Amino acid sequence: MLKSQRDSKISSLNGDDRKSVQRVVAAIKDTRGNSPDLARSDGRTSARELLQEWEDVLTREAMSALEAILARDETGPRAGEFPEDFHLKRLGSEERVRLSDFRDSRPVALAFGSYT
DSSP states (O other), X not given: OOHHHHHHHHHTSOHHHHHHHHXXXXXXXXXXTSOSOTTOOOXXXXXXXXXXXXXXTSOHHHHHHHHHHHHXXXXXXXXXXXXXXXXXXXXXXXXXXXXXXXXXXXXXXOOOSOOO
């Protein structure tokens, strides 16, 4: 699920449902050591299992938004996993650099965003 899809579900919630979702997210994070990633696996109860405890209390819209949050958190590499390899053109030249070229040599930090 894309971030925009998740955000769309969350923004469509009414005030009470939004507060409920925030309460559940806070409760799950608190249960999981305040991890920012709800879907992380630590050998204990999964976030999906914790979410099931709230199923009878929340509206269908709030549950749908929480499912969207979990689906988004479950995508992508986890800490310690290698991301998919890709290459980028160096700024100001035609040289291309592959992410895998840096494996086992030095850390790589990627920052995406607009600084304008």
